[in-house]
Amino acid sequence: MARSNTPYFLLLFVVLAFCLSTNGVYAFGAGNIPSFAYMEGRAFRHGDIEDVLADLIKKGSGGGGFALASFLSKGSKFNGLDIKRVYFGNWxxxxxxxxxxxxxKKLQLQTIINLCMVLGxxxxxxxxxxxxxTEERLGVYLPTEHIDNPKGYGDGEDARTYHPKLRAPVDPVELEIxxxxxxxxxxxxxxxxxxxxxxxxxxxxxxxxxxxxxxxxGGQKQDEYEAYRLLGQAVRLFSNVVSPFSPPTC
Known part of the structure; x- marks a missing residue:
């Protein structure tokens, strides 16, 4: 597994790749732009962020990820399944x-999860x-994940009566500058x-x-896969900073 600075390096790479692009960003939806599509390289979706991983070295021959030695020596790269694991967290x-x-209000939670399983x-x-x-991985809608303005959320209801992980009623001070x-x-x-x-x-x-x-x-594969999922989740959260802008500016 890469060193502890790996997620920060990946996020920095993503931000630079999008913010310094001279072509601009014309879309930022779910999924990927197909490789055969005219808009590839001109429009981007959330899944295209993880595609950057295919060009990065995951771990150098000495075991250190993304250190200078990793770029100077032959190291392993993220394969297609690794990228899927990261994107799963984003998705x-x-x-x-x-x-x-x-x-x-209309569906049981398990019904929603089952529908998401099929879509997944x-x-x-x-x-x-x-x-x-799973219920834990899927979570719930949180305005903080999307940098959504929570003003009016719940229309006077406490959303936690429907699910304990939904956000509390909005305090007006949250909306202040x-x-x-x-x-x-x-x-x-x-x-x-x-x-x-x-x-x-x-x-x-x-x-x-x-x-x-x-x-x-410990060498447990399930830990590696969970770290990939969380990396994808973090990339998604961070990408919401630039997704409203076309082209993005830093």
């Missing part, structure tokens, strides 16, 4: 939006083991009692690094 954050107040098999070609859509950053408090101000998008990205990366180290120490 789940799209479909977690299916678990929200409006759907839970159609998207990835696998539906078991590391590609299984933080003068230190120029952003609203729900995005990056961690001085309050609310969760923020910045804190969520950090927690996800910390968990990814922790489980990656567990794999390096």
């Amino acid at each position: 789940l954050r799209d479909y977690s939006q299916a678990v929200d107040i409006s759907t839970l 098999f159609m998207a990835h070609g696998y539906a078991t083991h590391e590609f299984e859509v 933080d003068p230190r950053t120029g952003m609203k408090n729900y995005i990056a101000n961690e001085d309050g009692h609310w969760d923020t998008s910045r804190a969520l990205v950090r927690r996800t990366l910390e968990q990814c690094i922790h489980i990656g180290r567990q794999h390096r120490a």
